[in-house]
Amino acid sequence: MANENQWSRVNRNQNMYDNHPATEPPRTPRPGNSDGPKKPRKPKKKRRWFLIIFLWLLVLGVIGALAGTAVFITYANDAPNITESNLASEPSSAIYDSQGQSIWKLSTVERDYANSNEIPKALKQAVVATEDRRFYKHNGVDPIRIAGAALANVRGSSLGMQGGSTLTQQLVKLSVFSTSTADQTIKRKAQEAWLAMRVEKNFSKDEILTFYMNKVYMGHGVSGMKTASEYFYGKPLTELSLDQIALLAGMPQSPTNYDPYLKDNSRAKERRDTVLNAMVKYGAVTQKQANEAINKPVSDGLQDLTSKAELANNNRKVADAYVQSTLKEAEALGYDTTKAGLKIYTNMDSKLQQSMYDNANGNTVAFPSEDAQIGATMTDPNTGRVVAQVGGRNMPILQGTNHATLTGRSGGSSVKPLLDYGPAIEYLNWPTNRTVEDKQYKYPGTSTTVYNWDRKDMGNITMRSALTQSRNIPAARTLEEVGGANAEKFVNGLGVPTKETPGGSAAIGIDVSTEEEAGAFGAIANGGTYYKPTYISKIVTADGTTHNYNVTGKRAMKTSTAFMLTDMMKGVIKPNATAADAAIAGLHQAGKSGLVGYGDEENMPNQAIKDAWFTGYTKSYALSVWTGYDWPNKDYIPWNYQDLPAQFYQRVMSYAMQNKPNTDWAAPDTVTPRVKGNIVEYEVKGEKWSNGGLPAVNSLPQSGETPAEAGISGSAAVGATTGNN
The missing domain is CATH 3.40.710.10 (DD-peptidase/beta-lactamase superfamily)
Known part of the structure; x- marks a missing residue:
């Protein structure tokens, strides 16, 4: 009777383990064994715990992924609209004379838009080599770059979250988001990634790169690399030398620190040289070409901004009254002159305007004192202009x-x-x-x-x-x-x-x-x-x-x-x-x-x-x-x-x-x-x-x-x- 009960228990134990094939049932002594019954082995509890933990982690991972997806979708749905006008930085609003010559910039930031064919290939390569080497391989978001940025954060590198952003993401940020560090939240980064993928879907890589190069701030109240080229060097992008191209390509990361006009411009030189070396690694230039550019002073070709500012201010003084009246008329017509992208063409004859100004401020007419004032308006009586x-x-x-x-x-x-x-x-x-x-x-x-x-x-x-x-x-x-x-x-x-x-x-x-x-x-x-x-x-x-x-x-x-x-x-x-x-x-x-x-x-x-x-x-x-x-x-x-x-x-x-x-x-x-x-x-x-x-x-x-x-x-x-x- 005792033997039957023993076998019943064994059978029940066997059935239990039959339901868990991953665990081997313990061996039991057989009847008639001369050695007598052997003690059963204990189950491998450690392996069972690993399995349980793995299953829980898997479940939590799935839940987390679903929750993350839901949050991402929620954030994406709240993302602002982004249009071509947002991406394509409109030129600064400007006022022109009757001959189409610019006489006044209205924006606090100057920007003249450059088409793709106005941007030399070397400058495009310099920007990509420095800011986003995998630019032509990703779809707006680069997992490899993000992983690298995360690792850099762990190691305490200065790359940080910004380093994980592609050029497309940076363009999105410049176009529709604040650039404040305090605003770099998870929600904002999720929306930035979503919009970057949308931009990549609707625009070519060359268009995106052109948008970016026209959008970036270059210091001195200047935005866009075309405007910076004219402002710093007095010539178009296509006439820049390699060292000048590298300087402009490196400035957007920190226009203040990399300002070549600083008395101590060592940071500007270091940044320029970093760009040149990146171009070598990217295959855009040879080491010999880079070395020749590195040997040039960072101030090579820069204009004298003092005389430039004085000249610009004097030119503005000549047209000052006319511009005031023009702005008043534009506002009466319903235009917001504080917005970018307006081109206001006037009836001003610049030669007559200069004559009026010179006679008022020169010595052709004797005024009783420096404080004596004048006001004068000249029109075409046949049109009222x-x-x-x-x-x-x-x-x-x-x-x-x-x-x-x-x-x-x-x-x-x-x-x-x-x-x-x-x-x-x-x-x-x-x-x-x-x-x-x-x-x-x-x-x-x-x-x-x-x-x-x-x-x-x-x-x-x-x-x-x-x-x-x-x-x-x-x-x-x-x-x-x-x-x-x-x-x-x-x-x-x-x-x-x-x-x-x-x-x-x-x-x-x-x-x-x-x-x-x-x-x-x-x-x-x-x-x-x-x-x-x-x-x-x-x-x-x-x-x-x-x-x-x-x-x-x-x-x-x-x-x-x-x-x-x-x-x-x-x-x-x-x-x-x-x-x-x-x-x-x-x-x-x-x-x-x-x-x-x-x-x-x-x-x-x-x-x-x-x-x-x-x-x-x-x-x-x-x-x-x-x-x-x-x-x-x-x-x-x-x-x-x-x-x-x-x-x-x-x-x-x-x-x-x-x-x-x-x-x-x-x-x-x-x-x-x-x-x-x-x-x-x-x-x-x-x-x-x-x-x-x-x-x-x-x-x-x-x-x-x-x-x-x-x-x-x-x-x-x-x-x-x-x-x-």
């Missing part, structure tokens, strides 16, 4: 005050053709010899007496004489007859806004800018069509789309009005007339000067001038000039400098008209000439007009007109109000 603009002189900073567009200063008598006599011809059909009274006069409804510059009255004179001699009393009387509403309508149609309906002292001065006057007088010059002054001809956006901009002119006055105003204003520029300093021998031109004095309460010397103006035009150009001080309560223009604007105009217009036709204005068929006292006067054909019950008079001979628009001080001009002339 602003061809040049200067916003000041001796300006200490860029993008400072643009005096050419300031509207807080009175235009003095320069506005009389726009506010008084133009509306009188347009709405009342006054002929050029219409009689106006130059007699004692008070502003309507006030006790304020209006005075002329000489505190004299000339009695009854013609409108022509009143305009050319800039008499204040006839201007105020004319505005009263025209009516403030008509005057406002007329001047507003010429692009000059009014704060209120003109009346009283506004007859001899409202606030205006040189930009506005150039546009308004341009309308007179072209026969009556107003074009808003414009700076931009076209804008090319980052996607290559071209947007053209042309201003449509609006009829602002009759051709008869424009012609008659021009004919009268010709007399302003004749010898011994009010703006004789603007005269250019033989040139057909017209214009109007203006002076603004001080009121008695401002306690300035007699004949002190607050603002001096001259706006003149030919059939090709209109030029408006203002001179004065930023702080007129402290400084003033002396009387003997009253002709500054006319002198400036004369220098600039003489230069501008050298290659332009000298064409006179032809009388339209809507006017009729009348000879009065040896002077040809004009009236609107077929229209009735009233002489106001005044006797007809002849214009004074223009050769005998008074020599200057008067120096005025307070009540000497317009009673208790600010003087204007």
